[in-house]
Amino acid sequence: MATALLFGVSAMAQQALWGRAAVKSPEINPDHSVTFRLYAPKAIKVEVTGDFLPTQKIQTPFGEFDGPGYAELKEGKDGIWEYTTDGPVAPEFYNYTFRVDGQSMVDPSNVYINRDVSSLTSILLVDGDPIIDLFKVCDVPHGTVSKIWYHSDHEGIDRRMTVYTPAGYETSGKKYPVLYLLHGIGGDEEAWYTQGRASQILDNLIAQGKAEPMIVVMTNGNISQHAAPGEGPEGMKSPNMQLPKTMEGTFETCFPEIVRFIDKTYRTKAQKQFRAIAGLSMGGFHSCHISKQYPTMFNYVGLFSAAISRENPGETDIYKDFDQKLATQFAPKNRPALYYIAIGKTDFLYQDNQNLRQKMDANGYPYVYVETEGGHIWRNWRFYLADFCPRLFK
């Protein structure tokens, strides 16, 4: 009892030290409305912003954009501010922050945090929809998620990736197909694992019998970077959107060394028919160029909101002869079993993707096209992954 008490005291003391507010936030109410609370006794104005609120126009030096709206919290007793949504919130995996007198902050009562480049947001998962429930950790067999390093001979540095191996991999003795899953600009090898909910989506689809057990390799597509911010020898610098060598061909050119590393390190089915590559935004751009540069490597290609407008953006020759390389990729002996193009109706890359479709159509290259509501957002990319995986390796 004495020690139990001491631990209790230690916990109490710790809470006192770090000053955690004893308010519950967020709270999902029985009617699926959500209440947000913040202890801020001296604040003048407290707002919440998140992608559960109706969008509003945001003015930037580069033009007008749709952004999430703001809602004001009202001050109640004891310095606790509160806001309840106007009715139920649709099932989704949301991000939100508070703004207190102009200062943005994560919700101090919510330990679940997401980092996107250099922004922190609090996480809110509202369940109750079959697609959204794929993003939850369910009571199903779980794959293993590993942070593993490979040596890039091309770059002369060690680099980190995230690898998902399906439940049972360690002891099954079997070989598995591989999906290479690529992030967007500003992202890294953590992006699909954290915001993308890739391991939850795979666990759940496999458990439901909807996807084949597969290895998923989440690379770091910023070839000059060892690892995600804080995880490499660069140290704990502030993350930078403008990294060198992201879309100039190096990553695509030396991608085969990643495939060789995976085939050497994991029990893979190391043939084209068992390999897929997909990515979002810059990762869709990478997937497009890698798959046409190496037309005998991937049998399944997924472009999720792909940034495929740059036809000759870099120094290397990987972007040259786009049409000719695409023709080679779609020649009968190379033609992928699936070429999947998905884009949101309000995505700023919408027209670029329509242009690619026109080119494909004009040449009779088959592909699957998925169009969703919304823009260049994770909500779409999680959905595309959940929609793409069941089509693989069948």
Added chain:
Amino acid sequence: MATALLFGVSAMAQQALWGRAAVKSPEINPDHSVTFRLYAPKAIKVEVTGDFLPTQKIQTPFGEFDGPGYAELKEGKDGIWEYTTDGPVAPEFYNYTFRVDGQSMVDPSNVYINRDVSSLTSILLVDGDPIIDLFKVCDVPHGTVSKIWYHSDHEGIDRRMTVYTPAGYETSGKKYPVLYLLHGIGGDEEAWYTQGRASQILDNLIAQGKAEPMIVVMTNGNISQHAAPGEGPEGMKSPNMQLPKTMEGTFETCFPEIVRFIDKTYRTKAQKQFRAIAGLSMGGFHSCHISKQYPTMFNYVGLFSAAISRENPGETDIYKDFDQKLATQFAPKNRPALYYIAIGKTDFLYQDNQNLRQKMDANGYPYVYVETEGGHIWRNWRFYLADFCPRLFK
């Protein structure tokens, strides 16, 4: 160029959406002082608290405790508040938060966050000391860190653990010794990986030739819990310090199923002479009881600030006959190659550890004793791990 511009816009818009303050914080200055900054144009009082500041007495309902002090930031122009430490800050891996008019918050300019139970803190690593530099990601070969699930037959649930395998494990074909590394109360399978910097410490010690390449198994010692908060089917609930079944014997009783899982799943040297167990606080308590309950299982035992005062705290019989079981553990045929006891001078468990030492001394049981400054804090536990590992498997 068009797409590059659009990405820039997207990034700008995103920053505008989430309202990130464009201040640099923390900033380590050339003289190793540290400057903290916060944009808070309407705040009345802004403070920073962290373990780099001199401690101050904190009053709680349970008594007086040493906690980190607070320092006030001064408001400068454009609503940016600033504080620079009074001279250089000693090398260490620090936690800190801001307090704005009474509301605690992480530093919105610093994406590096730590969660300890239900508290979030910002991270500051000041390097320049050989021990502290072990906590950094250095340009050395890196082991793999995996989140892997095992089935607990005893509890009938799948449970998650963190496993470090040393650089080269995947392709070496060799077998490795295993250190089981246990967290404290309120912690989970993430604690040693995040706050404990275990993978960095092991990478660096192995690269320096100071520690043998070993597998490190970081279990979740809260036996009723599937996984760390947010990572299990319990969902994104607020973390709870008071979990059921943490120190009542179940975890210790069924620990052999973890060892069997590891020996089945990894290439281990599956004999006592190649097994170590260590833990901090509750994990030291667990390590003490597991190692004496199964005296033929572990050859190296580490008690880091161990909570070993409870002699018969639970329902099961694992805590019974302490003296007799210790005698069996230290009988010549079982005697561990190393029994390591480490404690800080101001730890609230100091006297309990001295009592254990007296018992060991009275019976002539050999052990290594390490006493440090400070109390029941991660600074000590990281140091103990760095001091303990080089003594293993030699």
